[in-house]
Amino acid sequence: MQPVAxxxxxxxxxxxxxxEISAAVIAYLRGTGPLPGExxxxxxxxxxxxxxxxxxxxxxxxxxxxxxxxxxREWDPELLRVRAALEEPFLAALRKGATRHEHAADALxxxxxEPVDGEGVSHFLQDKGELWQLREYAAQRSVYHLKxxxxxxxxxxxxxxxxxxxxxxxxxxxxxxxxxxxxxAQLFAxxxxxxxxxxxxxxxxxxxxxxxxxxxxxMSLFGLHRALxxxxxxxxxxxxxxxxxxSRRLAKAMRRLGAGPAAEHxxxxxxxxxxxxxxVVRREVVAGLLEVxxxxxxxxxxxxxxxxxxEDRLADRLLEAWRSGRTSLRTAV
Numbered sequence: 001m002q003p004v005a006x007x008x009x010x011x012x013x014x015x016x017x018x019x020e021i022s023a024a025v026i027a028y029l030r031g032t033g034p035l036p037g038e039x040x041x042x043x044x045x046x047x048x049x050x051x052x053x054x055x056x057x058x059x060x061x062x063x064x065x066x067x068x069x070x071x072x073r074e075w076d077p078e079l080l081r082v083r084a085a086l087e088e089p090f091l092a093a094l095r096k097g098a099t100r101h102e103h104a105a106d107a108l109x110x111x112x113x114e115p116v117d118g119e120g121v122s123h124f125l126q127d128k129g130e131l132w133q134l135r136e137y138a139a140q141r142s143v144y145h146l147k148x149x150x151x152x153x154x155x156x157x158x159x160x161x162x163x164x165x166x167x168x169x170x171x172x173x174x175x176x177x178x179x180x181x182x183x184x185a186q187l188f189a190x191x192x193x194x195x196x197x198x199x200x201x202x203x204x205x206x207x208x209x210x211x212x213x214x215x216x217x218x219m220s221l222f223g224l225h226r227a228l229x230x231x232x233x234x235x236x237x238x239x240x241x242x243x244x245x246x247s248r249r250l251a252k253a254m255r256r257l258g259a260g261p262a263a264e265h266x267x268x269x270x271x272x273x274x275x276x277x278x279x280v281v282r283r284e285v286v287a288g289l290l291e292v293x294x295x296x297x298x299x300x301x302x303x304x305x306x307x308x309x310x311e312d313r314l315a316d317r318l319l320e321a322w323r324s325g326r327t328s329l330r331t332a333v
Contacts, residue, residue: 012202234303
């Protein structure tokens with residue numbers, strides 16, 4: 001008799017809760033309790049730890065899921081109802097906070113202007129960051145980079161023509177051009193190993209603050225809703241256009257602190273790749289989308305602005321902690 005092949009376990013463990021809402025969602029996923037009630041949902045901070053973790057848990061069922069959670073939970077009607085109730089205040093907070101531009105062209109043009117003050121996270125790490133701060137940065141960014149490009153793929157069936165072709169071309173590069181060892185999520189896992197961090201998917205979820213989770217939840221929110229396809233394209237454009245100069249500074253930080261060749265390579269790879277992606281995204285993806293659906297112009301601008309707004313909030317959290325000599329993490333690495 002041939003041995004029965006066992007499927008490797010790749011699902012992360014469910015994290016500890018951060019409040020009433022996330023505790024109820026975790027209990028429901030484990031089959032040990034009900035979902036949160038309307039009163040709890042109505043009073044939650046849309047950008048706080050409790051709601052952001054609960055929303056992350058709901059979205060993660062569409063990615064790798066969690067160990068011990070039935071796969072059928074992905075389309076559980078009651079869980080989807082709660083997810084919608086969590087998305088509503090999050091989206092409202094984004095629309096209230098991200099209001100810089102009305103048109104995509106203006107929002108994209110501003111991304112090309114590097115800030116004069118040079119006070120962002122990549123500037124800090126390049127000029128005076130310490131190795132422990134690099135490790136904290138990598139740990140928190142891992143909730144994003146270990147699923148890099150995956151949520152963007154949901155927009156592909158919602159595009160056509162130039163926009164679809166351009167998006168698929170950039171995504172193909174993000175996934176290593178057909179080579180598993182060059183998938184960008186794998187390159188980030190290699191970076192984590194160089195920094196003596198655990199590269200397991202979801203390992204630092206509990207260590208990551210609400211600001212880091214919100215950045216990831218934004219991708220899932222935009223990607224899972226056809227009505228937000230314009231915002232997803234705007235988000236994707238913001239990521240690709242701003243990546244190259246920031247990656248150049250982070251590569252220098254890795255080299256200055258002796259983080260290791262894989263750590264430096266991840267960002268060095270993005271300097272060149274994203275400089276090319278920037279042109280494809282602007283000329284093919286954004287222009288192609290708006291040529292066919294010009295009414296999505298304001299949505300693209302919203303996606304750009306929402307991305308920058310959440311990234312600024314994450315940067316503020318990191319820099320405030322580091323300048324005070326404190327950890328930016330919720331739990332120790």
